[in-house]
Amino acid sequence: MMAFFLDNKNLVAQLLLIGFVFQVLQISAAVLVYFERKIAAWAQQRYGPHLVGPSGSLQPIADIVKLMFKEELRPRGADTFLFYLAPILSATAAFGAFAVVPFGTSTTLFGLLDKPLALEVTDVNVAMLVIFAITSMGVYGVVLAGWSSNSKYSMLGALRSSAQMISYELSYGMSLAAVVMLAGSLSLRSIVDAQAGYWFHVIPKWYVFIQPLGFFIFMTAGVAETNRAPFDFPEAEQELVAGYHTEYSSMSFALFFMAEYINMFTVSAVATDLFLGGWHGPFLPSWLGWAWFLLKVSFLLFFYIWMRWTLPRYRYDQLMEFGWKWLLPMAVINLLVTAGIVLGMGW
């Protein structure tokens, strides 16, 4: 047994890496909840959580314990099977999408491994499409939750969210396509590697500098896709109680909550890989690239939370109008101009 593991060190390392990514995603949700509450408190001149642990840092753990011991409620007339399937679908899609996101160069763990191990769960040639496919499956969690709850608030939330996700998925996909054309590849690893180096020895070759409009469209559509403020219509508290997860309690609710934060993490990670040069950055040696990656992702996540506590929620018709009449035409123009330049310059 032991000999088998010693012979297949890379296999073991790969399995450990998968488990590691899974754990990090879960923990990231807890950490994000803590920072969200702290930043909210800071924005509103409150203390935020400060009782459990040093400056409230153990609050997420207390929350998780509380959620685990809550009673699991199910409304009468709910469709039992779909009611329990929906949160599982949401969480699975959230975890699954991160499987193809690379977050660093390869490592041999200081010579411990025979072959270098790439820092990602799996390398797929069409990674970009896989992420797109898996996130589009996440809609079903929300829609089914709304329908199976047999409650009008849930139903309205689900209808809004599916309309919103369909509308913004188009712009989302088109901003991705522009980057794919620039890099000439659908693999996230090659896209990141295409962004290595500098122009004039100063400006990093990140796509955000060539594609500022694309980055703006991607982030806006990403915020809408993850149902975060100012696009948090599926769960608009003042109108819909809590939207699609109104009827959920205990761990089923926690799964939805976790899925939302993991989706935020994934969108930020993909944005980092596509527009901010992934793990490429100055000063640090290349084996510390993941630190750059983490730094950029943290910045985008902070931006996410910051925006939530700064911008008020739009009205529903404004959301649709913005999505179809502004964002989509901008994305199309961006795509066409990029295509023209790529063809003309022969990149």
Added chain:
Amino acid sequence: MDGLYFWIFAVIAVLASLGVVGQRNPMYSVLLLIVSFGALSGLYVLLNAPFVAAIQIIIYAGAIMVLFLFVVMLLNVPTEDPAKGYHVKLLGGAGPRHFGAVLAVVLVAELVWAMSHLRLTAMPESAGATSSVYQIGLKLFRDYAFAFEATSVLILLAMVGAVILARKES
């Protein structure tokens, strides 16, 4: 190993498709159709066509089925219970049954003909997935450019038509 995966996906696809037809609840029919599409996508991966597999999920399982689900939810059809008399007359009558039987026989005959004329050739050793995207692009925009553009015009026409039909007279 590939054989095992093939059978897993094939069985799921067939069972889910049977479920789509056999389900009384339209909501479950839609969901089973998504399962069936997912299994098909798995088969595409086995055929070394990850691009087609991803597109299958994005377009069919993702976009089109969400619209189906949307419609089913908005119509709020709880179950497809046969109303007394109506459905029995419409589909269960002697005429439709005989017509259905003829169609079934034709379908079986077609399947038998197609199967017997199937030439089993070995799968060509396909190149990497990236080049498969490249090849699909070349085929679409060079060899079949006319068909591709004609289809896109057709879809545009359908979209404009739908908008005109759905527009309220003001």
